[in-house]
Amino acid sequence: MAALSSWAREESAVNGTPLFQIDDGASARISIDNNELRESELLKIVGDSGALRRVLAMVRVVAPTDATILINGETGTGKELIAEAIHKCSDRSNGPFVKVSCAAIPAGLLESELFGHERGAYTGAIARGIGRFERANQGTLFLDEIGDLPLELQPKLLRVMQERQFERLGGTATIHTDVRVISATHRNLLEMVDERQFRADLFYRLSVFPIHIPSLRDRCEDIRLLVHHFARNYAAKNHKTITAISDEFMAALEEHSWPGNVRELQNFIERSVILSTDAVLTGPPPEIIYRTPKNSKRSESFTPVTLEQVEHSHILQTLQQTEGVIGGRNGAAARLGLPRTALIHKMKRLGISLASILISEDPILVDPELNGDSQKAAHLECSEPHSDTGRVCTLAEAEREYISEVLVMTNGLIAGKGGAADLLGLPPSTLRNRMKRLGIKF
């Protein structure tokens, strides 16, 4: 179990922060102060993977220069966080950091948003508007989702970057500006250049210093530190006491592919902290929480059935996959993770008939414990199944998944009307025991 008391120690390892040497000389003092400032900014970027360390090494080198930077990476990887850190570690840190999302602003309004407009420039322009380039003077302009910048605006952006001057929309006066541009995108701009959706000259101007931020699944070593960081922050924000994170929960988090990267992880931990009732943070794995009805094996109007019905249908489905074969390496018992006798017993209890399942032509071996259909089942255990398709999912896995899904539906409520036990057709104590046996924590 990773105790949260170890957070401080773990976070001191973040980014491999060097220790600062005290020096007497005045010039050395200034550089130490700058280093301290820079390092304290970079400490906000949590992670210790080699991939993140390489990104931060580049940030340390490029931040104090005035170079134009293009940050590339999937959504939620921390592009904006890095852009802000670069600004704060630069000589422009006392100036403004201005952000524009080229995807969020309608194409028709983007020009005025970036460069401003004079009164009467277009219908509705009742007063002069100052654009973001002017606002960012002496500071940094962060152009997010630059791949969404319309082609017709690209020459104007190129000009302002090369000549540091532009005119407001509807205006004639030339405005001079001193802005460092950092842009970001999740798109492949080079491909867009090939497809003539992005100007090559602008691409090269923007990407003087390119930085790629790897996706979280390519640096899963960072997950543990990020989970600790977010758990601690959200526990404080929600006035909760969380002292540790359960091993199983952490393992599930480290295994998840996090398509929404750090943002997805952050939101997931916030949710888990809000729902937690224990000092040890745990909960259903992200696969269960984020399963949308579209991805779900269940229909959109998911009406819970009892656990017995789930067992019944899973066993039946598995027997159909094995064409009625119970024993052997690929038989239903092995697939369901049960001993042969336990499966036969369950089939009897659940009244599962093999009548509808294709019967092998092998000679029937009679099991004295069984009669009727169950004898056929016993016979079939000697044959190898004809088909080996279908997903391998043990009965315990199917139960674990289903119970977790119902628990999510009931927000963790077990007893009472509408609680998980009620929906699953079990007494609450039986459900609790079953959850314990299956390792479900909620």
Ligand SMILES: Nc1ncnc2c1ncn2[C@@H]1O[C@H](COP(=O)(O)OP(=O)(O)OP(=O)(O)O)[C@@H](O)[C@H]1O
């Ligand atoms: N290494 C990190 N340490 C701490 N927080 C992080 C880290 N990376 C990202 N975050 C947090 O994750 C969230 C998403 O980060 P950010 O907005 O910078 O991503 P992005 O790549 O710009 O996303 P998008 O492409 O969708 O705009 C933010 O709340 C940010 O603070």
